[in-house]
Amino acid sequence: MRGGCPVDASSIDDAWIGNMIRTRRQKLDLTLQEVSKEAGISVGYLSLIERDKATPTLTTLARIAAALGVGVDAFVGKPQPADCITRSGERPQFLLGSSGVRYERLGAVFPGAELSCFKLTIDQGYTSDTTGHIGEETIYVLSGRIDFTLDGQCMELGPGDSAHYDSHRSHGWSNPYVETAEVLWTGTIDLFGDRGAGSEQRPK
Template sequence: MTPEIDIGARLKSARLARKISQRELARRAGVTNATISLIESNQMNPSVGALKRVLDGLPMSLAEFFAMEGQPAPRKAFYTADELAEVGKGKISYRQVGADLSGRALQILVERYAPGADTGRVMLRHEGEEGGVVIRGRIEVTVSGQARVLGPGDAYYFESAQPHRFRNLGKEPCEVISACTPPSF
């Protein structure tokens, strides 16, 4: 017996992959918003002709539609310490929550700075925002020419387009839990 294809979930997945709203797809396909909603919630089983007309609004052929993988599996929500992905080695270790951040808006890191570690004399700059909390040790954070030494429990949060750098001036490792958006590694 052939497994039943979830037309609604498949249509929603194809629509979202193209970043098209239900309203926009309805407009492009010449159907009502309710029709798209009913199909996606599996409350309406469209005829082949009706489905083709809706897919023309994406645009996508019937063959492409039925060749698609089913609805993507939900992303992993929980990670053990040994599942954090190392995205930088050396005097500064960046262990990232989740290996694949494609399509994600947020990056969470466990940062470890060895004594004397420095992100470099050239200040960092990139789009987005970042923030973090020092868990242990002390770190000097410089943002737009202002420097501050932060210790356990202290935090930072700034727009990443501002020139910034991080330095561990102490004799013990420093650990920071940070987040930035969008992911910048």
């Protein structure tokens, strides 16, 4: 126990697999009928599983996973509460060549995760590529200033300013100012392939 936080057993939620199956199915825009037919189970049984009213066998779960285009490991291995915590000074950090940006990974990896999260330390003079891709992103300026460009419009963002946008839109940023900028970036890009096949782009 850290910081005197009590353990509340009633807060431990075992309703995990069903929600992830439903989320994955809806993400793929598949109906209950389509998935149940592919998995060889009844629509009613799949509905019960998604609502955590029934627990599938591992074999049945494997068939459902295959129908959803993933492996069983996408739905098993529920993380413990402490797994979602990262500690200052212990998080992975990396530089990409001489780009002028240091990345500090804030997000955790667990089955069904949709988000990536980083703190970016952006040196003076850095300018990103202008890009567009699948997903959505949010940036929040912690300190310093950046010039944020969206669909060709350049906007200065300072401490406390944020932007939330569809990543398909042309976007990029730069730091033409004297001070180093720190930015919190959150997005749906699967940067490291932790969530299966996906884009390998880094935050821009």
